[in-house]
Amino acid sequence: MGEQMSGTPSVAVLGLGTMGAAMARRISGAGLATTVWNRSAGRAGSFAEGPARVAADVAGAVAGADVVITMLFDAAAVEAVIAEALPAMARHAIWLQCSTVGMEATGRFAAAAAAAGIAFVDAPVLGTKAPAEAGTLTALLAGSDEDLAAVEPVIAAIATKKVRAGDAAPAASALKLAMNAWIATITAGIAQSLTIAARLGLEPALVLEALHGAAADSPYAQLKGGAMLQGGFEAQFEVVGLLKDVRLAREATPGMPQHLLAALDELYGAAADGGAAHADIAAVWQAFQD
Structure with a gap:
């Protein structure tokens, strides 16, 4: 990880499908400063009244965020979004990659994060719409001790169970x-x-x-x-x-x-x-x- 984040982490959630939207609500509801973004602006409409802030673009969503979550459909979607997000992330940020994209893509994304000087946590989740809304997902995690400790407040908002698969990607995706x-x-x-x-x-x-x-x-x-x-x-x-x-x-x-x-x-x-x-x-x- 780059510079050490301090205090309660701020979070950017990229992707407001069924799972991403529910996770964003849990995170913002837990009192974490949250910014959301979605490729189809209509999906962000339900966040117009807060408490999360709706960003107009990817760069604006991730600017200054301590933790950046990607929760998108597939590897192609993540790749397109993160190409814009990585250059705009703060150097201390952690990329919490929650999309199910398989092992090869996860390895590529971890390498891209490392090249950009951004910490990467492989973090797909188990659970569907109802557990996501209730904050009772199971988080599958692979990352360093330091990075997992830093994202703990975010994980606690969305999951009631954690399974550490390893110290680095793509163990959790496997x-x-x-x-x-x-x-x-x-x-x-x-x-x-x-x-x-x-x-x-x-x-x-x-x-x-x-x-x-x-x-x-x-x-x-x-x-x-x-x-x-x-x-x-x-x-x-x-x-x-x-x-x-x-x-x-x-x-x-x-x-x-x-x-x-x-x-x-x-x-x-x-x-x-x-x-x-x-x-x-x-x-x-x-x-x-x-």
Whole structure:
């Protein structure tokens, strides 16, 4: 890290999608001076009344900020935004990279930060819309002791659990790929079981009833299974986002048998192509209905 920041850190949040906006509200609500920016200005409208300040451009958002968060859809979006942000950051700033962009891109971004004299913390998060709004995300972290201590007030505002994956990028991004592969698996798995029950003449809700309280049960399976039975696909985590992450996991593990990842790629791809790209990942259920 460059110059030591002092006191309560000021924060810039770049990206006001579902997750970025919720995180910005938690950070500003925790009393940290917060500036927000989004490529589509309309998304910043809900911040017009404060407490966060809305910046007109990237440079204005990051100027003087102690911590700069990127929470954008993919590596291309982060790359475009950070090209403008890095030259405008204070030399003591820490770039807290929360977007899920995979290992290769994370390594590139860490190298770009180092070249610019900016500290970098690899910090993807686990959780969807509701946990982001409640400040109960899980933060996956890779960075130096000094940098992690400096960003602690920011992490505390958005997360109730921290998992340190390593001392440097892209360790946290690697863990995020492993975790989202599991999210994809369990969601598709419960969709498959509900569909099997229905095809065999049973009420599919019996699957969730039988699963409840058993060793194989999980709150996530119950949550997503219930959404499937109700047709409740309002996006908490969009299909297109998880599909991106499954493909990043495939790219990162070329030497591993990929039968399951390939199947997940096909299933979420079919759901996206079938009109559910921006629906919740529970809409993978639709891929089993053809």
